[in-house]
Each structure stands twice: as C-alpha cells, then as structure tokens.
Amino acid sequence: MTSSSAASRKALSKIACSRLQxxxxxxxxxxxxxxxxKVTDNLQRWIIEVVGAPGTLYESEKYQLQVxxxxxxxxxxxxxxxxxxxxxxxxxxSNGHICLDILYDSWSPAMTVSSVCIxxxxxxxxxxxxxxxxxxxxxxxxxRNGRSPKETRWWFHDDKV
Amino acid sequence: MVxxxxxxxxxxxxxxxxxASGSAHPCISQGATVSVNPQCNHSTRGxxxxxxxxxxxxxxxxxxxxxxEDDVExxxxxxxxxxxxxxxxxxxxxxxxLDEDLETRPRPSGVTIGESVTTLSLxxxxxxxxIPTNMTIINCDLDLDPEEENDAKKRIVxxxxxxxxxxxxxxxxxxCPVCMNPLVEASSxxxxxxxxxxxxxxxxKAQKKCPTCRRKLTMNNFHxxxxxxxx
Ligand SMILES: [Zn+2]
Ligand SMILES: [Zn+2]
Numbered sequence: 001m002t003s004s005s006a007a008s009r010k011a012l013s014k015i016a017c018s019r020l021q022x023x024x025x026x027x028x029x030x031x032x033x034x035x036x037x038k039v040t041d042n043l044q045r046w047i048i049e050v051v052g053a054p055g056t057l058y059e060s061e062k063y064q065l066q067v068x069x070x071x072x073x074x075x076x077x078x079x080x081x082x083x084x085x086x087x088x089x090x091x092x093x094s095n096g097h098i099c100l101d102i103l104y105d106s107w108s109p110a111m112t113v114s115s116v117c118i119x120x121x122x123x124x125x126x127x128x129x130x131x132x133x134x135x136x137x138x139x140x141x142x143x144r145n146g147r148s149p150k151e152t153r154w155w156f157h158d159d160k161v
Numbered sequence: 162m163v164x165x166x167x168x169x170x171x172x173x174x175x176x177x178x179x180x181a182s183g184s185a186h187p188c189i190s191q192g193a194t195v196s197v198n199p200q201c202n203h204s205t206r207g208x209x210x211x212x213x214x215x216x217x218x219x220x221x222x223x224x225x226x227x228x229x230e231d232d233v234e235x236x237x238x239x240x241x242x243x244x245x246x247x248x249x250x251x252x253x254x255x256x257x258x259l260d261e262d263l264e265t266r267p268r269p270s271g272v273t274i275g276e277s278v279t280t281l282s283l284x285x286x287x288x289x290x291x292i293p294t295n296m297t298i299i300n301c302d303l304d305l306d307p308e309e310e311n312d313a314k315k316r317i318v319x320x321x322x323x324x325x326x327x328x329x330x331x332x333x334x335x336x337c338p339v340c341m342n343p344l345v346e347a348s349s350x351x352x353x354x355x356x357x358x359x360x361x362x363x364x365x366k367a368q369k370k371c372p373t374c375r376r377k378l379t380m381n382n383f384h385x386x387x388x389x390x391x392x
Contacts, residue, residue: 015340015363018340018342019339019340019341022340022341022342023341026341072367074339075363075364075366075367075368076367106375107368108368108370108372108373108375109338109339109360109363109364109367109368109372110338110339110372110373
C-alpha cells in the first residue's frame with residue numbers, strides 16, 4: 001500500500017487514542033450515511049466502505065477508504081486514500097490519492113473521520129464526469145516510491161497553466 | 162466554465178474562480194520539491210475564503226461562515242452540539258412565557274408552553290407576511306409591541322411548567338470539539354470558540370488557527386473562561 005510506510009510509523013499518542021475511541025463510539029451510534037466501518041482491532045488504521053450515493057454517477061458502486069492516523073491526531077490530519085480500485089473522478093488519482101484540501105492544508109483538529117467521509121462522498125456525488133485528473137500518470141509515477149499524499153504539495157491551477 | 166465540474170470539491174474550484182479565469186481544472190500536485198503554492202487552496206488560505214473552501218466538501222454552499230461553524234461542530238461532536246443546541250433553543254425567545262416576571266424580563270427565556278392556545282393568539286399578532294408559518298412563534302416576541310404583548314398575555318393560558326423547567330435543568334456539559342471530552346479548563350479564543358485549555362494550546366501550536374473557524378491565532382489569542390454553574 002502506498003500509504004502505510006509513512007502513516008503508521010509511530011504509535012498513536014494517548015490523546016490520539018482517546019479521541020479515536022470517542023470517534024469510533026460516535027460512529028457506531030451515528031455513522032455517516034453511505035459508509036461502513038470495517039471493524040478491526042487496529043485503531044490506527046480504519047478501513048471504510050463507501051457506497052456511491054443514489055442519483056449520482058457512482059450510484060451503488062462500492063469503494064474502500066483507508067484512513068491512517070498519525071501519532072498526533074487530530075493535530076495532524078489523517079492520511080486518507082482509496083484502496084484499489086479508486087473511483088474514476090477528476091480529483092482522485094488512480095493510486096487512490098485524493099485531492100481534497102481538508103485532507104492536507106485545510107485540516108482542522110475539529111474535523112473527524114466522519115466529517116471527512118462526508119466531504120469525500122460529497123466530492124464524489126458532485127462529479128459530472130468519470131475521469132482521472134489530467135496529470136494522473138505523471139503524478140502516480142512520481143509517487144511510485146510509496147510516497148504519502150500528505151507529502152505531496154497539492155495545488156490547483158486552471159486550465160491555462 | 163466551472164459550472165459543469167464539481168460544485169463541491171470545489172473548494173478548489175471556487176477559490177480558483179475567484180482567481181480569475183474560473184475554469185474547471187483538475188487539481189494537480191507537484192513533486193515534493195516544487196515550492197509553488199504548496200497545498201490545495203493556497204489562494205484562500207488564512208482568509209475567510211478558506212473556510213468555505215475547506216468545508217465545501219461537506220456542503221456545497223460556500224461562504225456562510227456561521228453555517229460552517231455549525232458544520233464543524235456538528236461533525237466533531239454530535240452530542241455536544243445537540244446539547245448546545247437544545248440549550249440555546251431554550252434560551253432563545255422562542256416561546257413567550259407570560260407571567261408576572263414578564264416586566265422584569267423583557268426577553269423571557271423560553272419555556273415551552275406547549276399549548277395550541279399560545280400559538281394561536283400569538284399568531285394573530287405576528288406579522289404574517291414575513292413569518293413562515295412554522296416559525297410563527299419564533300418571531301412573536303420581536304414583533305409584539307408592549308400593548309399587544311399585554312393583550313397576548315391575557316389570552317395566553319398560564320402554564321405552571323416554568324417551575325418544572327427550572328427543577329429539571331441539569332448541569333450542561335459541553336464537549337470540546339478537539340478532544341471530544343467534557344471541557345477541561347474551558348478557554349475561549351478571541352473568535353469566541355471554546356476548547357479545553359490544553360486543546361486550544363496544542364491546536365494553535367500545530368496550526369496557528371482556530372479549529373472551528375480557522376481564524377489565525379497566536380498563543381495570546383485565548384483565555385480561560387469560567388462558565389456558570391447551576392446551583
Ligand atoms: Zn479538549
Ligand atoms: Zn474561532
């Protein structure tokens with residue numbers, strides 16, 4: 001997995017553990033619509049199944065998200081990627097990396113796995129074309145050494161660039 | 162045009178659109194060494210604009226900071242949020258309690274009267290044209306002038322549930338949006354968002370901004386608050 005090396009290096013801090021346990025409990029009581037957390041005994045890596053929302057291009061399609069938490073979660077963002085095969089989407093690379101600001105620079109410690117999931121589903125749902133980002137091949141090639149998307153310098157440009 | 166792409170992923174897009182040539186563009190990433198505008202959304206970072214952006218994933222309506230805050234809170238601590246909500250609702254002048262306290266309490270704190278009579282009589286005083294039917298009650302005490310208020314007062318069936326309300330009130334516990342535990346040494350930022358002292362410290366250290374609204378903050382931008390207790 002592209003991800004694991006970077007993300008699961010360090011064990012969760014006490015604070016991270018406690019917060020994740022709370023999130024898990026909250027999730028069980030009130031999971032975000034369209035998501036299923038696959039129970040494991042690994043608090044540091046969540047595998048979450050997402051089902052495309054009705055009426056969207058991804059209706060009924062199932063994908064899996066892998067969420068890895070850093071030692072100092074929630075001060076640092078979790079690493080979130082799609083496991084293979086990643087949905088065809090203009091902001092999702094074929095290696096599963098997701099170009100979504102809240103996963104990187106716009107992360108806030110008040111966000112949760114659940115809110116991230118909702119953002120991702122919303123991003124999927126609003127897609128009007130099933131296609132890869134224009135620079136998919138180049139990007140994926142650059143990531144071949146297993147780089148985490150969190151190490152990517154994400155930026156956006158318009159078509160003219 | 163941007164429109165055909167995603168309205169929503171779009172934190173990106175919306176920020177780009179502002180940029181000028183608002184066009185649909187895929188996000189791209191540079192090798193780690195590239196130093197141009199690191200990170201998504203660069204252009205709006207740190208400004209209010211950044212907020213909609215990031216929350217955009219959640220909702221497609223940009224720029225309503227208030228709503229955003231709600232989002233964040235809601236997602237971060239459902240329980241805390243709804244508790245806060247309920248409480249807030251109680252404190253709003255939603256229902257008018259008309260009793261002898263009224264004169265001294267221009268904004269009666271809402272106590273549910275739960276009586277159709279209430280609704281009816283207030284309804285007749287409310288300015289219908291600007292009040293959606295299901296919100297009639299909410300605006301009533303803003304719209305009533307003192308005379309009408311008195312009038313209404315007479316019509317309203319007095320309910321004694323003011324008492325039970327007081328008795329039932331229990332100590333509210335607020336949840337810190339960062340650690341999701343009950344607040345420990347509650348501290349408010351200058352933007353008015355409340356966290357545990359240690360949580361806001363750690364957040365500012367990590368990000369130099371408010372976890373809830375993303376306002377830029379320094380270590381001097383928060384202070385302890387001492388919430389009232391119910392005795
Ligand atoms: Zn806290
Ligand atoms: Zn704030």
